[in-house]
Amino acid sequence: MKHEEFDVIVVGSGVCGATIAREMSRQGRKVLMLERGGSAPARESLAGIAGIADEVRLGERKLATVRALTTGGSTSMYFAVANMPPLELFRAHGIELADDLEAVRRELPIAALPDRLLMAKARRLRASAIELGHDWRKNEMLIDASQCDSGYRYEAKWKALDYVEDALAAGATLIQRAMVVRVLREGGRAIGVEYRRRKGFGSELRQAYAKKVVLAAGELATPTMLRDCGVDGVGARGFFCNPGYGVYGLVPGLGGGEEGFVGSMSCHLDDGIELGDANVARVLHRPMMLAALRFRHLLSYGDCVGVGVKVKDGLGGRLEADGRLRKGFDHRDQVRLDQGRREAVRLLERAGAKHIFDVGLRAAGRIGGLIRIGEHVDGKLETSLRGLHVCDGSIIPDDMRGTPTVSLICLARHLSRHLLAAT
Ligand SMILES: Cc1cc2nc3c(=O)[nH]c(=O)nc-3n(C[C@H](O)[C@H](O)[C@H](O)COP(=O)(O)OP(=O)(O)OC[C@H]3O[C@@H](n4cnc5c(N)ncnc54)[C@H](O)[C@@H]3O)c2cc1C
Structure with a gap:
C-alpha cells in the first residue's frame, strides 16, 4: 500500500x-x-442502528445530533x-x-409518496394541519415506491x-x-x-x-x-444546527398499525420554522420512547402521532480545539423554538391527541x-x-x-x- x-x-x-x-x-x-466504519447494517434492526449510530453532544442543554459511522x-x-x-x-x-x-x-427515484403509502397517522396529521390553515404538502422523497406493497420498507430508500x-x-x-x-x-x-x-x-x-x-x-x-x-x-x-423537537401524543382508537415513511409531509411557518410528519418506523419508535421513559407511547405505536419542529438558527457557538462543538441559542432562536413547539402541540390537539410530550431539544441531522x-x-x-x-x-x-x-x-x-x- x-x-x-x-x-x-x-x-x-x-x-x-x-x-x-x-x-x-x-x-x-x-x-x-x-x-472509518464497517458494513452494518445489512438490514434495518434495532441492533443494527445501535451499532452505527454515533450521538454527538453540541452543548450544555442536552442538545445532540446523530450520525452513522458505517x-x-x-x-x-x-x-x-x-x-x-x-x-x-x-x-x-x-x-x-x-x-x-x-x-x-x-x-x-425522486418523487412524492403516492397516497397509498400515507398511513393513518400521516393522514390524520394532514387533516388537522389543513383545518388549522397550514400549507401542509407532500415532500419529494428518495424512495422507490414500486418496492413498497403497503407502507414502509427500508430497502426502498x-x-x-x-x-x-x-x-x-x-x-x-x-x-x-x-x-x-x-x-x-x-x-x-x-x-x-x-x-x-x-x-x-x-x-x-x-x-x-x-x-x-x-x-x-x-x-x-x-x-x-x-x-x-x-x-x-x-x-x-460558529455553526448552525437546525434545532427542534419531536412532539408526540396518543390519538385513542387511531389504531393504524402500519408503518409509514417519516418526513413525507411538512409545512413552513413564518420566520424559518418548519413543522413535519415525525411518525418514525417501529424500529426507531421503540428506543425513542424508551429513552424518554414513555411506556404508554412505547406500547401504543399505532395510536402514537408525532410532529417534528425544526428552526433555522443563526450562526453561533464554537468548534473547540479538541474538535467538540458547543452551541447555545440567542433570544430569537429560543422564541421561535417555543413558537414551533406550541404550534406542534396545537396540531396534535386538533388531531385528538392526549398525553402530549416532546422528546427534548435535538439538532436535526444537519450541522453546518x-x-x-x-x-x-x-x-x-x-x-x-x-x-x-x-x-x-x-x-x-x-x-x-x-x-x-x-x-x-x-x-x-x-x-x-x-x-x-x-x-
Ligand atoms: C437521522 C437522520 C435523518 C436524516 N434525514 C435526512 C433526510 O430525510 N434527507 C436528507 O437529505 N438528509 C437527511 N439526513 C442528513 C443526511 O443523511 C446527511 O446530510 C448526508 O448523509 C451527509 O452526507 P456526507 O457525504 O456529508 O457524510 P456522511 O454521510 O456523514 O458520511 C461520512 C462518512 O465518513 C466516515 N468518516 C468519518 N470520519 C472519518 C475518518 N476520520 N476517516 C475515514 N472515514 C471517516 C463516516 O463513517 C461516514 O461513513 C439525515 C441525517 C440523520 C442522521
Missing part, C-alpha cells in the same frame, strides 16, 4: 465520497475509499426526504448544478451504499475500519493521508498516496481535519457553516492546500434551506468533473 499511488483518495464513503468514487472509477481512475454514512439511517438544491445560491458561489440535478433526477457498490463494481478499492488521522503534505500540496486501520484488538498506522485527496468525512469530522491541515478560519463564524465556499474552498471545492478538496455536508451554505442529500450528490458530481480533468 505504501508505494501504491491512486488518482484520488476519498475520506469517508457517505453521499459525497460514494458519488465521487463512483464517477471517477467509472471513468477508469484509480480510486481509494477509506471508511459504509454509506448517514444515509444508512436517514429519512430520504429529497429537497432540491437551490441552483441560484450555488450559482452565486460560481457552481453550476443544473445539469447535474437533471441527471440525478433521471437516475434516482436510496442510500449512498448503492453508489459504493457501483464504485466497487467499477474497480474502486474500499478499506473499511480505516480512520484517517492526518493529511500528508509536501510543500504546499496534499500528497496522501495517514490512517489507523483496526486489526484484531489493536490497530496499525498506514499511509496511502494520491494525486488528489477529498475530505468527505461528514460535517462533524471534516472541519477539524481541515483546521488541522492549517487552513485558516475554519469555524470562525464551519467551512465556507469562497473562503475555505473555491468553486472547485479545493482548499489553499493544493490537491486537497472538501465535499460533504460541511460546505453546504448556511443560507440554504431544506434537506441536503440531493444537493450533495450534485456537488459531488460537480467536483468529480474537475478531478477527472486534473487526473
Whole structure:
C-alpha cells in the first residue's frame, strides 16, 4: 500500500465520497475509499442502528445530533426526504448544478409518496394541519415506491451504499475500519493521508498516496481535519444546527398499525420554522420512547402521532480545539423554538391527541457553516492546500434551506468533473 499511488483518495464513503468514487472509477481512475466504519447494517434492526449510530453532544442543554459511522454514512439511517438544491445560491458561489440535478433526477427515484403509502397517522396529521390553515404538502422523497406493497420498507430508500457498490463494481478499492488521522503534505500540496486501520484488538498506522485527496468525512469530522491541515478560519463564524423537537401524543382508537415513511409531509411557518410528519418506523419508535421513559407511547405505536419542529438558527457557538462543538441559542432562536413547539402541540390537539410530550431539544441531522465556499474552498471545492478538496455536508451554505442529500450528490458530481480533468 505504501508505494501504491491512486488518482484520488476519498475520506469517508457517505453521499459525497460514494458519488465521487463512483464517477471517477467509472471513468477508469484509480480510486481509494477509506471508511472509518464497517458494513452494518445489512438490514434495518434495532441492533443494527445501535451499532452505527454515533450521538454527538453540541452543548450544555442536552442538545445532540446523530450520525452513522458505517459504509454509506448517514444515509444508512436517514429519512430520504429529497429537497432540491437551490441552483441560484450555488450559482452565486460560481457552481453550476443544473445539469447535474437533471441527471440525478433521471437516475434516482425522486418523487412524492403516492397516497397509498400515507398511513393513518400521516393522514390524520394532514387533516388537522389543513383545518388549522397550514400549507401542509407532500415532500419529494428518495424512495422507490414500486418496492413498497403497503407502507414502509427500508430497502426502498436510496442510500449512498448503492453508489459504493457501483464504485466497487467499477474497480474502486474500499478499506473499511480505516480512520484517517492526518493529511500528508509536501510543500504546499496534499500528497496522501495517514490512517489507523483496526486489526484484531489493536490497530496499525498506514499511509496511502494520491494525486488528489477529498475530505468527505461528514460535517462533524471534516472541519477539524481541515483546521488541522492549517487552513485558516475554519469555524470562525460558529455553526448552525437546525434545532427542534419531536412532539408526540396518543390519538385513542387511531389504531393504524402500519408503518409509514417519516418526513413525507411538512409545512413552513413564518420566520424559518418548519413543522413535519415525525411518525418514525417501529424500529426507531421503540428506543425513542424508551429513552424518554414513555411506556404508554412505547406500547401504543399505532395510536402514537408525532410532529417534528425544526428552526433555522443563526450562526453561533464554537468548534473547540479538541474538535467538540458547543452551541447555545440567542433570544430569537429560543422564541421561535417555543413558537414551533406550541404550534406542534396545537396540531396534535386538533388531531385528538392526549398525553402530549416532546422528546427534548435535538439538532436535526444537519450541522453546518464551519467551512465556507469562497473562503475555505473555491468553486472547485479545493482548499489553499493544493490537491486537497472538501465535499460533504460541511460546505453546504448556511443560507440554504431544506434537506441536503440531493444537493450533495450534485456537488459531488460537480467536483468529480474537475478531478477527472486534473487526473
Ligand atoms: C437521522 C437522520 C435523518 C436524516 N434525514 C435526512 C433526510 O430525510 N434527507 C436528507 O437529505 N438528509 C437527511 N439526513 C442528513 C443526511 O443523511 C446527511 O446530510 C448526508 O448523509 C451527509 O452526507 P456526507 O457525504 O456529508 O457524510 P456522511 O454521510 O456523514 O458520511 C461520512 C462518512 O465518513 C466516515 N468518516 C468519518 N470520519 C472519518 C475518518 N476520520 N476517516 C475515514 N472515514 C471517516 C463516516 O463513517 C461516514 O461513513 C439525515 C441525517 C440523520 C442522521
